[in-house]
Amino acid sequence: MTARKPDVHIMIDALLSQNRLPRAVQDKAAKLILKLKNDPAANGINFESIEGARDRHMKSARIDQGHRAIVYDRGGALIVLWMDKHDDAYRWARDRIIDVNPLTASVQVTDMSLVEVPPAAQAAGAAEKPRFADYSDANLVAVGVPEALLPAIRAIRTDEELEANKPGIPADAYDALVCLAAGYSVEETLEELERTTASNISADDFAAALKTPESQRSFWFVEDDQELQKVLDEPLEFWRIFLHPSQRKLVNRQWNGPVLVRGGAGTGKTVVAMHRARYLAGRLITAKDALGKILFTTFTSNLAADVKANLINLCSQEEMDRIEVMHLDGWVTDFLRRQGYQREILYGDDPRQTDAWDAAFRVHGKDIGLSLEFLRDEWRQVVQANGISDMPGYLRVQRTGRGTSIDRKTKEKVWAVFAAYRARLDEEQLSEPEDAYRHARDILRAKPALLPYRAIMVDEAQDLGAEAFRLIAEIAPKADGVAGPDSLFIVGDAHQRIYGRRAAMSKCGINVRGRSRKLRICYRTSDEIRRFAEAIIQGVTVDDLDDSTDDLKGYRSLFHGPRPDIAITSSPEDELSALVEWIERCKADGIEESEICVLARTNDLVKAAADGLKALGFKVNMLARKKADDRTKAGLRLGTMHRAKGLEFAAIAIVDVNDGVMPPRWLLDAAPDAAIRRQVIEADKALLHVSSTRAKKRLFVATSGDASDLLPKATAGDRKAAQQARAA
Numbered sequence: 001m002t003a004r005k006p007d008v009h010i011m012i013d014a015l016l017s018q019n020r021l022p023r024a025v026q027d028k029a030a031k032l033i034l035k036l037k038n039d040p041a042a043n044g045i046n047f048e049s050i051e052g053a054r055d056r057h058m059k060s061a062r063i064d065q066g067h068r069a070i071v072y073d074r075g076g077a078l079i080v081l082w083m084d085k086h087d088d089a090y091r092w093a094r095d096r097i098i099d100v101n102p103l104t105a106s107v108q109v110t111d112m113s114l115v116e117v118p119p120a121a122q123a124a125g126a127a128e129k130p131r132f133a134d135y136s137d138a139n140l141v142a143v144g145v146p147e148a149l150l151p152a153i154r155a156i157r158t159d160e161e162l163e164a165n166k167p168g169i170p171a172d173a174y175d176a177l178v179c180l181a182a183g184y185s186v187e188e189t190l191e192e193l194e195r196t197t198a199s200n201i202s203a204d205d206f207a208a209a210l211k212t213p214e215s216q217r218s219f220w221f222v223e224d225d226q227e228l229q230k231v232l233d234e235p236l237e238f239w240r241i242f243l244h245p246s247q248r249k250l251v252n253r254q255w256n257g258p259v260l261v262r263g264g265a266g267t268g269k270t271v272v273a274m275h276r277a278r279y280l281a282g283r284l285i286t287a288k289d290a291l292g293k294i295l296f297t298t299f300t301s302n303l304a305a306d307v308k309a310n311l312i313n314l315c316s317q318e319e320m321d322r323i324e325v326m327h328l329d330g331w332v333t334d335f336l337r338r339q340g341y342q343r344e345i346l347y348g349d350d351p352r353q354t355d356a357w358d359a360a361f362r363v364h365g366k367d368i369g370l371s372l373e374f375l376r377d378e379w380r381q382v383v384q385a386n387g388i389s390d391m392p393g394y395l396r397v398q399r400t401g402r403g404t405s406i407d408r409k410t411k412e413k414v415w416a417v418f419a420a421y422r423a424r425l426d427e428e429q430l431s432e433p434e435d436a437y438r439h440a441r442d443i444l445r446a447k448p449a450l451l452p453y454r455a456i457m458v459d460e461a462q463d464l465g466a467e468a469f470r471l472i473a474e475i476a477p478k479a480d481g482v483a484g485p486d487s488l489f490i491v492g493d494a495h496q497r498i499y500g501r502r503a504a505m506s507k508c509g510i511n512v513r514g515r516s517r518k519l520r521i522c523y524r525t526s527d528e529i530r531r532f533a534e535a536i537i538q539g540v541t542v543d544d545l546d547d548s549t550d551d552l553k554g555y556r557s558l559f560h561g562p563r564p565d566i567a568i569t570s571s572p573e574d575e576l577s578a579l580v581e582w583i584e585r586c587k588a589d590g591i592e593e594s595e596i597c598v599l600a601r602t603n604d605l606v607k608a609a610a611d612g613l614k615a616l617g618f619k620v621n622m623l624a625r626k627k628a629d630d631r632t633k634a635g636l637r638l639g640t641m642h643r644a645k646g647l648e649f650a651a652i653a654i655v656d657v658n659d660g661v662m663p664p665r666w667l668l669d670a671a672p673d674a675a676i677r678r679q680v681i682e683a684d685k686a687l688l689h690v691s692s693t694r695a696k697k698r699l700f701v702a703t704s705g706d707a708s709d710l711l712p713k714a715t716a717g718d719r720k721a722a723q724q725a726r727a728a
């Protein structure tokens, strides 16, 4: 046993196994770990060698009469690996060995029993081609597979077999194998896992190897007793301590300008931004920058509430004192109020706007030959997005991507409507958000030292328009007049854009060239749900939040689950029965009601679903605005699809995905040209995609009439059969 106080690390599996122990034993296990850290020579720890263990450093420590912790004692470090009933713990330890991978310098835990009983021997479909047949041994070793494990990996035939053997395969090697199985080349895999630079750590330096980003994916170095106590006491959310190397490398470093992190739904963009905020807050504290703050902004108030709740969990009070979390509209409103701005800012549709449009159109718009809907869209997408304040500006602007062309004469007439609309808002002391952003920007330009922010995190960037980005560029601390090093950390995914705004950051004073990264591992959603959700938006071209396009290539999930349940029913009553049956199945599988969320396209449809469920005796809670959802409160959750943005649940049900509801028929009918019609369809596809990707394990999608065309083609078979049955 090591005499001096050792470095204590905890492997992710140890926390997983601790979570499965009875509560009283969990508490004793927590005490043991604290003792290991602070007084390893204490009486009562009872380290024992494990007879027959392949790895001589493997020890057991007594939790109580019937339970043991498996602890690895090597090179001045103690690693808590596993906690279990006595015999199960010994069994876990017996065949596992720990080594430093000579290529990646990551610490790898390998179950050598896999080598003796190759997975294929247990597989039913032994006739199938081995999954990794196309890769040489050298290829597999290059991505981090330990040589000893090659025969076992060679015997794997299916993705399911690979997943079944996950507990025995080192975590970093497993990640790489998932990439290869998803069709990545060796080079792409190395690049994806950011293993492009050779490690300069010697394989003999065990303590140093434990602190590489690859090792930190699975091993947590315990520095602080309070943090340890917190982790051991509460049900753990693993993202709090175990970042993937591709995530960690974005967080803990200096960037020489604004950074953009893209990635599909559930790839950990928010997690990375939260860790980044914490890291930067820590730097302010170390630098004794007494006034400095970090601003964390989101698009929706719900996500801001959620992020704040999570940051409180992640950060110390001192760190939290340095971080302000607010959705951008809320921030702008507060800021302008403090600056004496008198106008009311209209977020969302307001009847006073509609009145102003009607009046302006009545007087100036009748003989233009363009509908009011078109003019309102033109205003939003062209005038407000480009910050145009006068007719010459409008005559000059490039209307790229607009479906209807307008000649100069018509533009002049159109401007008369816009001018009348704006004059009416001025008269009534009203502002649109874009006007408010511009006004805030003007104030900041005149008084650059007004704000305490040393860095800004921006989440849900896909829904911000050009004026919002321009404002963010203005809030950001500058170097040579532009957003400086570490000033901006922006995360988003254009596939999830549901509010129809689009902006290229480089045109708004934010240059991320060379600092744009992409996350591809989906942590939230099973592969089956992820595929379904991707199928919804297949073929839709989206931007990369800048001047180029993005794609869905290479996304993958780390786990599998049941395929989404699609219920094509012919009436609301049948749909409700199918929904209830599905809820009961979820509950039978151990999913709490508070982890089941029912979504619909409109408030009315949500209310109808809530009424139906309440009448059947279910307790229901509506997703509230501006409030983090408290999962300790019992009952199902219900909300609109928009409200669920940024949130996640074990199980999601999306109801009334009917023709005419998604996309709304009235919006399609009102679309003045093909380009706007396409936008309407694509926004609803994105909404269905976002809603589906809120589900971790189970997804239910139902119709109560003819199914929406937005459902992926794979479900078309079900749809046709149901429609035929109905017709019959």
Ligand SMILES: Nc1ncnc2c1ncn2[C@@H]1O[C@H](COP(=O)(O)OP(=O)(O)OP(=O)(O)O)[C@@H](O)[C@H]1O
Pocket: 237, 238, 239, 242, 243, 244, 247, 263, 264, 265, 266, 267, 268, 269, 270, 271, 272, 493, 496, 522, 523, 524, 645, 646, 647, 648, 693
């Ligand atoms: N390193 C990690 N280890 C374990 N879980 C993780 C990790 N990173 C992220 N997660 C989990 O993945 C889920 C999605 O994370 P997050 O919300 O940050 O993703 P996102 O990319 O912002 O999602 P979206 O764009 O869909 O809102 C969360 O449940 C989070 O806890």
